Amino acid sequence: MAARPAPEKNCEHIDPRVEALVTDLIGRVADKWTMILLEILEEKGTQRFTQIARAVPDISQKMLTQTLRRMERDGMLTRTVHPVVPPRVDYALTPLGETLSEAFCGVWMWAEANLERVEHAREEFDARQVAV
């Protein structure tokens, strides 16, 4: 490996049917809460409902349930109900969920690395708008 051969740019989508399906899947998966839950489960491993709720303080119960359920349906995580009282439900990423979490890692890192650049761009844009 000599002069760094550019990090994979072959993002080509040939088949429009595949592209439509991929776009649809992206639409479901590239969602704020999904990304956050993915990250928490990746980071902390198996968690139960209230643990996740505490880790993401500004998510409503409704959104948490909804997002977890959709992720379960999509095969991102497993939901294990222990028939005890009070109830205990464990959530854990599947291998599929782990790979998605890794795929999003690049976006998290981009966001972290470029926060200031984006802030700066916004300020400049807004200043320009006011000026005109």
Add this chain to the structure above:
Amino acid sequence: MAARPAPEKNCEHIDPRVEALVTDLIGRVADKWTMILLEILEEKGTQRFTQIARAVPDISQKMLTQTLRRMERDGMLTRTVHPVVPPRVDYALTPLGETLSEAFCGVWMWAEANLERVEHAREEFDARQVAV
């Protein structure tokens, strides 16, 4: 910046303030239309308004304008107005936009690679639900 050999896995967020900002940025950026426009501009280079509209047939004028404007504000792309009649406006990714496009590349590839797995998971889940 040193060359990065392998996609790193250390997606740790320490500072909660940074995390909040990053989450917010992700929320703005991880949007269906943004991702699609990013990809089109990356693939085809500088494009004008109607060219993009034709490339994304199911986007409305309103959404296209809105998304382009937000992306301009966030520093993803430049908007160049040529004072001619009829008007001509060119859109091109900035280096910042290009890096984001690359970051999303991993997610596109994940989606393409795992479409069937997700489909399968959904079928199984739905079957389970009906059974219960």
Add this chain to the structure above:
DNA sequence: GTGATCACTCTCTTTTAGGTAAGTATAAAT
């Protein structure tokens, strides 16, 4: 018997996203 715990579900209301359609300015072509 009262209250706490857990993981929800249900209902109601507000907020946001997004679509449709019309209007605008200008000059060149017909």
Add this chain to the structure above:
DNA sequence: ATTTATACTTACCTAAAAGAGAGTGATCAC
């Protein structure tokens, strides 16, 4: 004189997403 083209903006409307808050069922501690 009318039409065409471009890149929008504005107003209006509907549907979907999201938030708030109450309720549930079972068991145990007090």
